[in-house]
Every structure is written in structure tokens, then in C-alpha cells.
Amino acid sequence: MQVDENCSRKRLVFGSGIIGQRVMQELHRQGTAELAKFVKWSAGRPDLASLRGIMFQGLAHYLLCRGGSFRMRSLSNPGEQEVSLEVPEMELMEVQDSDLKKISPTTKGSGLLVPVARNFTAVDSFLILPDSNGKAARLLLIQVTVSANHRISASGLQTSMRKLSRDLKGLKREMYFAVPPDLFKQFRKQQFEGAAKDSIEIDQFAIEIPLLAVMVSPLQLWQLHPLVMAGMVAAVDVGTRL
Numbered sequence: 116m117q118v119d120e121n122c123s124r125k126r127l128v129f130g131s132g133i134i135g136q137r138v139m140q141e142l143h144r145q146g147t148a149e150l151a152k153f154v155k156w157s158a159g160r161p162d163l164a165s166l167r168g169i170m171f172q173g174l175a176h177y178l179l180c181r182g183g184s185f186r187m188r189s190l191s192n193p194g195e196q197e198v199s200l201e202v203p204e205m206e207l208m209e210v211q212d213s214d215l216k217k218i219s220p221t222t223k224g225s226g227l228l229v230p231v232a233r234n235f236t237a238v239d240s241f242l243i244l245p246d247s248n249g250k251a252a253r254l255l256l257i258q259v260t261v262s263a264n265h266r267i268s269a270s271g272l273q274t275s276m277r278k279l280s281r282d283l284k285g286l287k288r289e290m291y292f293a294v295p296p297d298l299f300k301q302f303r304k305q306q307f308e309g310a311a312k313d314s315i316e317i318d319q320f321a322i323e324i325p326l327l328a329v330m331v332s333p334l335q336l337w338q339l340h341p342l343v344m345a346g347m348v349a350a351v352d353v354g355t356r357l
Contacts, residue, residue: 151326154261158297164261172259175293175324176240179257180207180227190292190304190319200322203245212278215241219282220251227257236271239293241279243286254279254286256317259293263302269311290319299323 154171157163179185182204189195205225210218212232220243228241239259246252256275258265267290276284294302302321306312 154295155297155326158261158295168259168261171261171295171324172239174326175257175259176207176227176229178324179242179293180205185325186299186323187291187320188299190302190321193304202242205243215278215283216280218280220286221282224249224251235275235278236268238272238275241283242291243283251286254283254288256288256290257293258290261295261298263298265292265305266308267305267315269307269309269315271309272307272315272317273311288317290317291322292319293322293324296323296326 151174154167154174157167160167179202182202184199184201186197187200188197203225205227207227207229208214209231210228212230215228215230218228223243224245226243228243230238230240237258238256240257242255242257243251244253244255256272258267276288292302292305299321304319307315
């Protein structure tokens with residue numbers, strides 16, 4: 116648990132990246148129901164925002180790979196009607212930087228590419244969408260977020276693009292913010308920041324990642340696996356205790 120200098124605010128985080136990864140693996144092994152319930156239950160909890168974001172990212176990637184019809188709306192042209200994005204069932208591929216240079220859409224018509232390295236500051240994953248003939252046609256730059264304000268690093272986006280193969284760069288590119296249902300309607304176009312911000316032109320969209328309707332209690336979450344109890348500290352009101 117992390118607190119600010121005045122001990123008036125706190126937030127819950129994983130004890131380490133390895134602990135977070137193992138907890139996510141266990142949650143997926145048991146099924147996504149508990150994970151989806153927690154993401155829904157923790158909406159509006161600043162102390163759980165960091166933990167919620169980590170868990171939602173894994174859930175979003177899982178559900179996108181499972182495929183289906185997802186609600187989406189244009190952020191660049193907010194007057195346009197909400198539509199559905201049809202995503203086929205696809206493979207999730209964890210990739211190294213060097214792998215991205217080798218991927219050819221001619222052999223891979225669809226797939227979700229998730230960089231192993233956390234040095235992609237503007238993109239969490241790359242989703243290859245096929246056309247009606249199964250040929251790769253679009254490259255969605257996925258940014259998963261649980262925050263209404265999610266500024267984009269212009270230089271970070273440019274760096275991410277340079278790591279792609281020539282074939283991937285040739286696909287139509289769009290930026291998609293994958294958000295939970297509580298953010299979908301209110302999410303707005305995000306601003307680029309940095310010296311290169313005026314050189315970036317890319318259409319932005321919001322895509323809703325559906326969650327289960329039933330909420331989960333904190334006790335149920337902590338009991339999912341002993342690793343959670345070992346690697347995390349339950350949230351307490353430190354402002355009152357101190």
C-alpha cells in the first residue's frame with residue numbers, strides 16, 4: 116500500500132511485477148468472472164485505481180481475443196453514431212521488439228500483439244483486423260485505460276511505430292481506447308503531449324469492454340489465491356489511523 120506525503124491518500128498496488136503477473140495468471144486460470152466483477156466493483160475507488168487498471172488490462176486483452184461484437188464510438192468525430200466493431204476470435208501473441216519487425220500481414224490476417232517489454236508508452240497492444248476475405252486490413256493501436264484523462268506521448272507513439280515491420284506500417288492505423296462500461300459514454304478525445312504533438316494525425320475511437328453485471332466483495336477477491344494475501348496489503352484508512 117502506498118500513501119502520499121500527508122498520509123491522507125492511499126492506493127493499493129502489487130508488491131512486485133512478478134506478483135502481479137502470477138495473480139493475473141491465477142485469475143485467468145479460474146475464469147474471468149471474478150476479475151470482471153472486481154473491475155466493476157472498484158469503479159470510483161481512487162485507492163484502487165492502479166490495481167483496477169492492471170487487472171482491467173489483462174481482462175481487456177482476453178476478451179478482445181475471444182472476439183465478438185464490441186460497442187465503439189468515434190472520438191475524433193463525436194457527432195457520429197455509435198456502431199459495433201466485429202472482432203473475430205484470434206490468437207494473443209506476446210512479442211519482443213524484434214518480433215514486431217518480422218510479422219507480415221500476408222501470413223497473419225488477425226491477431227493481438229502484446230509487447231513483453233513495457234517501453235511502449237503510448238500503446239498497450241496492436242490488434243490486426245482482417246477484411247471480409249480474411250486478409251489483414253487494419254491495425255488498431257490499443258490503449259487500455261480506466262481513467263477519463265489519458266494523455267498520449269507523441270514521441271512514445273512515434274517510437275512504437277518505428278518498431279513495426281514495413282507491412283504492419285502499411286495497414287490503415289487507428290487508435291482505440293479500450294475502456295470499461297462506466298467510462299464508455301463519457302470518454303472524450305485525448306490530447307497528445309510533447310514536442311511532436313502537432314505532427315500526429317490519427318483517428319481516435321473508444322471501444323467498450325463488457326463486464327459481468329454482478330459485483331464482487333473485497334473479501335472474495337483477497338481469497339482468490341494465497342499469493343494475493345502474501346503480496347499485497349489490505350487497504351485501510353491510514354488518515355484515520357494516524
